[in-house]
Amino acid sequence: MQLTNGAIKTGSTNPSIPLGPNGHIMVKDREVDLETFDLSDFVFAKGKKDGDIRPSTKNTKQLEIDKFLAEGADLFKLGEKYETEIVARGHQALYELLASIYNLALRIENSDQADKITEAIRKNLKDSHSIKVQKNSSPMATLVRYVIRADKLAASRYGKVLQVARDENLSAEELPAYITRRGGIAQIQDTEAKQLAKTTGEGVSKERLALIREYFELVGIASKEEFTYGGDVIVHNEEKDTKAETASFCVFIAHYEGGEKYRMVSANDLGKSFENTLIKFIGKSMPSDLHVLERGIRNFKKQLLSDASLHKGFHEALTKQLALPMKHEQADVVIDVDASTLESTDDDPKA
Numbered sequence: 001m002q003l004t005n006g007a008i009k010t011g012s013t014n015p016s017i018p019l020g021p022n023g024h025i026m027v028k029d030r031e032v033d034l035e036t037f038d039l040s041d042f043v044f045a046k047g048k049k050d051g052d053i054r055p056s057t058k059n060t061k062q063l064e065i066d067k068f069l070a071e072g073a074d075l076f077k078l079g080e081k082y083e084t085e086i087v088a089r090g091h092q093a094l095y096e097l098l099a100s101i102y103n104l105a106l107r108i109e110n111s112d113q114a115d116k117i118t119e120a121i122r123k124n125l126k127d128s129h130s131i132k133v134q135k136n137s138s139p140m141a142t143l144v145r146y147v148i149r150a151d152k153l154a155a156s157r158y159g160k161v162l163q164v165a166r167d168e169n170l171s172a173e174e175l176p177a178y179i180t181r182r183g184g185i186a187q188i189q190d191t192e193a194k195q196l197a198k199t200t201g202e203g204v205s206k207e208r209l210a211l212i213r214e215y216f217e218l219v220g221i222a223s224k225e226e227f228t229y230g231g232d233v234i235v236h237n238e239e240k241d242t243k244a245e246t247a248s249f250c251v252f253i254a255h256y257e258g259g260e261k262y263r264m265v266s267a268n269d270l271g272k273s274f275e276n277t278l279i280k281f282i283g284k285s286m287p288s289d290l291h292v293l294e295r296g297i298r299n300f301k302k303q304l305l306s307d308a309s310l311h312k313g314f315h316e317a318l319t320k321q322l323a324l325p326m327k328h329e330q331a332d333v334v335i336d337v338d339a340s341t342l343e344s345t346d347d348d349p350k351a
Helices: 060-109 114-129 139-147 152-167 175-181 185-222 271-282 290-305 312-323
Strands: 002-004 007-009 025-027 030-032 233-235 251-258 261-269
Touching (some): 060 114, 060 152, 114 139, 139 152, 152 175, 152 185, 185 271, 185 290, 290 312
Parallel strands (some): 233 261
Antiparallel strands (some): 002 007, 251 261
């Protein structure tokens, strides 16, 4: 009979645990001492001691494995030769072709007849090759499509790389080495796409944070819940106490005792950097679209104008803010299709 937490039980519901000759438990057919056993013994296999190795240890199976490894090594050498003699030469030839396209496109752009030349290329592509290029395509993009006719996806990739070169103000002679140095066409395209996304994302994130901060500041100004705190405010980022680090809020920490009762723990000036992290967390469920977020804040400002208890100067400031045009435009719905800047559909009026 066993007494456990006030209940009397007869017998045991636990399965029996096998013990070894020394009285220790058995785990995986091994006797282990719970006080000293090492879990790694059950995870990592132990190798043979040097004294246990014999000439016959390398058996027939190992010899067969070595044979396959040797064949694989031979294929590796063949692959290296292919990369050096064929792929690398092919890449270099492509880079030189792109440099020639780039050079010709720059010459067309600098020509007084640039528009007529580009239109003539467009017309030739449409009439002779059934390839349609939009009228607003640049001479660079149009010429790339004129040369790379069989693969519009490749033409799109090459056109983007040449645009990067143009933005970098490179000459045609510098282009092959530039592409090689940056890891090839795919690497350039991937890097540029990531950089664009990073830059855009960072900008949107900062704008969104500023809007959320503005909203919380407005809520604080309009709040009817107020109290006086006579204790000390702990400044956590005092070494960076500059105008850029000035906090907008005081963060109070209180211990909850139940019901409506709390006891103050501390009042905290986090500084703007730490405060931003808190604002992002509290506002994480707010809209990501800047236009929608700004619209919501403007609606809240309109509501505050009807609150007669707020200071007249505050009302005047809100009125001036609402008179300004919205900063963030409504985003259009865009379907991003590769090479969309190069080609148009049959019913495209621009074609």
